[in-house]
Amino acid sequence: MHKLRDDRTLYAGVDGCRGGWIAAFYVPATGRLSLAFVKQLEQALESWYAAQSVWIDIPIGLSGEGIERYIDHHMRQQLRWRKASVFVPPSYEALGKDTYEEANRIHKKLYDKGLSKQAWNLRNKIQEVHDLLLRYPALKTRFRESHPELIFQSFWHKEMPMAPKSSHLGYVQRVEVLQQLCPAAEAAIEDFMQRVPKKLYKKDDLTDASILALRAAMGNARSITQEPPCDKDGLRFRLVF
Numbered sequence: 001m002h003k004l005r006d007d008r009t010l011y012a013g014v015d016g017c018r019g020g021w022i023a024a025f026y027v028p029a030t031g032r033l034s035l036a037f038v039k040q041l042e043q044a045l046e047s048w049y050a051a052q053s054v055w056i057d058i059p060i061g062l063s064g065e066g067i068e069r070y071i072d073h074h075m076r077q078q079l080r081w082r083k084a085s086v087f088v089p090p091s092y093e094a095l096g097k098d099t100y101e102e103a104n105r106i107h108k109k110l111y112d113k114g115l116s117k118q119a120w121n122l123r124n125k126i127q128e129v130h131d132l133l134l135r136y137p138a139l140k141t142r143f144r145e146s147h148p149e150l151i152f153q154s155f156w157h158k159e160m161p162m163a164p165k166s167s168h169l170g171y172v173q174r175v176e177v178l179q180q181l182c183p184a185a186e187a188a189i190e191d192f193m194q195r196v197p198k199k200l201y202k203k204d205d206l207t208d209a210s211i212l213a214l215r216a217a218m219g220n221a222r223s224i225t226q227e228p229p230c231d232k233d234g235l236r237f238r239l240v241f
Contacts, residue, residue, distance in 0.1 A: 009029050011216040011217040012053070013054075013209045022208075024188075024214075026217050033188040036192075048143070053142055054216070056146065057148055060130075060238075062090070062091055065232045075224055082162075090107065094107040095123055103120055146240050147241060151212070154241070174204070
């Protein structure tokens with residue numbers, strides 16, 4: 001794992017993967033991008049505290065106890081394609097259930113919306129981020145929810161839409177965008193793939209984490225917010241891109 005000093009010019013992007021998390025670290029002053037595999041977020045506390053901001057592709061603020069999350073609807077409206085990549089995350093009440101059927105039933109009852117299997121399958125990672133931010137409150141101001149596809153589309157100026165990120169063409173297109181923002185991006189991704197077993201991640205996890213770190217470093221982020229601004233545990237309903 002990276003040994004990082006308290007360098008305020010460091011930015012991080014994080015995306016979930018099969019074995020844990022992919023973390024991308026970018027230092028604008030040097031143009032250096034590096035990627036690392038982290039099994040659990042808490043193992044990289046030094047890195048998160050060193051970063052000025054950490055953009056992560058995971059829901060942070062959740063519905064619960066009468067407060068409802070609305071930003072997913074607005075996020076879907078912002079996407080020109082891949083709208084299905086946005087889903088309503090489990091509420092606090094649903095996260096506490098043992099089975100998908102129970103979680104879906106309570107979510108639909110309380111919020112009049114069904115819960116997708118994709119959302120349910122992310123419950124452990126959502127819970128991990130939630131627990132991390134409550135255990136280390138100083139990280140609340142550093143961790144920001146984001147969505148890689150929203151960022152990629154803002155830098156894709158060709159008439160045809162980007163191919164699905166899981167396809168070879170989609171991967172090539174996203175690397176093309178990354179290279180425009182950071183000439184060292186492709187080499188950083190290739191270096192990671194040579195070091196880390198492929199069973200732990202997919203290639204699009206690497207491009208997603210990388211675009212989050214690069215966009216975080218650019219500043220002037222657009223955001224999607226709502227009222228009330230926070231969930232029951234004080235975690236913000238705010239998505240940046």
